[in-house]
Amino acid sequence: MKDMKLRYFCAAVALSLLASCSDGPDETITGSAGNRVQLSANVEGMTVSTRTASVAVPYTATAPTAESPLPVALWFSTTSGTYDDSPTEYDNTVTFKNTLLTFPDEDVTYPDANDPIYCVGLYPQTGWSRASGNTVASHAIDGTEDLMFAPQKSGSLSSKFNSTDADKHLQFGHVLTWLRVAFNASSHDAIAMWGNVIKVEILNPYKTVDINLSSGAPTYNGSWEYLATYDDAIGMPLQTTLQTAGSVFCAPPDAVGEGSDARYSYTVRVTMKEPSGTEVTKEVSCTLADTGGTPITNQANVIGKEYVLTLIFNPIATIDGICTLENWKDETVEIYP
Secondary structure (H helix, E strand, O other), X not given: OHHHHHHHHHHHHHHHHHHHOOOOOOEEEEOOOOOEEEEOEEOOOOEEOOOOEOOOOOOOOOOOOOOOOEEEEEEEEOEOXXXXXXXXXXXXXXXXXXXXXXXXXXXXXXOOOOOEEEEEEEEOOOOXXXXXXXXXXXXXXXXXXXXXXXXXXXXXXXXXXXXXXXXXXXXXXXXXXXXXXXXXXXXXXXXXXXXXXXXXXXXXXXXXXXXXXXXOOEEEEOOOEEEEEEEEEEEEEOOOOOEEEEEEEEOOOOXXXXXXXXXXXXXXXXXXEOOOOOEEEEEEEEEEEOOOOOEOOOXXXXXXXXEEEEEEEOOOOOEEEEEEEOOOOOOEEEEOO
C-alpha cells in the first residue's frame, strides 16, 4: 500500500511539473540577489535553449587603474623599427614600474647613455608574433579580443621614459572595429512569418592584423571568414522591440569606390527557423554610417570605432541592415612611467 501511495504521489508531482511548462514566452526568474536565470522550454522535445551569444569586451578606460588593469607586452630595441630582442611583458595597473625607466632586458647589452632606446606597446599581452625581419607585429583576429597598439617612442639611459615628457608616453589605439548586433521585427506580421533567429554571423574580411613597428600603420591580411555573434539551435523569437545578439571585433572592410563616393559595409549572414521548422539563411549588406545616417567615406572612421548593427525583419521577406557609428569615447589609452 505504501508503494502504491508513493507511485501516486510521484505521478501527481510529474503532472504538476508538466502543467507548469508551456510553449509560451520564456520565463525569467529573479533571485533575492538579483541574479537572473532565463529558461526556454519545449515540452514536446524537452529541450532547453542555451542562448549562446559571443560577447566581445573592449578595453574602455583611458588609463590603467586597479579596476581596469592593462596587461601589455612592451617590446624594446636599440634599433628603430626592428624589434629582435626578447619581448618584455609587464602587468601594469596604474603606472609603469620603475624598472622601465631604464632598458629592462638584462640579457641585452646596454647602449651608451645617450644612445636611443625604442619601445612599442601591444595589447593583449599574449598572442603577438614578429614577421618581416622583426619589423612587423602580427596577431590573429578571433572576434573576441580587443587589439591595441602603441606606436614607437624613444628614450635613452640619459633621457629616460618619464611621466612629465609627453613624447615618451605610450598611447594605445584600437586597431579593430567593434560591432554590437541587435535585431527586431518591423511588425507582428513579420514575427509570424520569420519565426526564430538561430544564428547571426559577421563576415570578417581578414584573419590577421600586421602592424608596422616603425610607422605604427596596421594592415590586414588573410582570407575572410564568418564570425558568429549568436548561435543557438532553438533560437530567439523575434519581437518588435530590439534584442541583442552579441558583439564581435572585426577587421575594417575595404572601401567600395573612392573619395567622397567611398562606402564601407559589412555582410551579415542570418539564419532563421520559420514556424514550419524550415531553416532559411539570408545575407544582408550593412553600410556604415555616422550618427546622422551619412555614409562613412574614410577608413579612419572605421578602425577603432564602435558601430551598432541593427537587423530589421520585414513581413515582405526582406531584412534591412543599418550600421550606425556610436560615440566610443575611449579610443586611446595612455600609459607612462
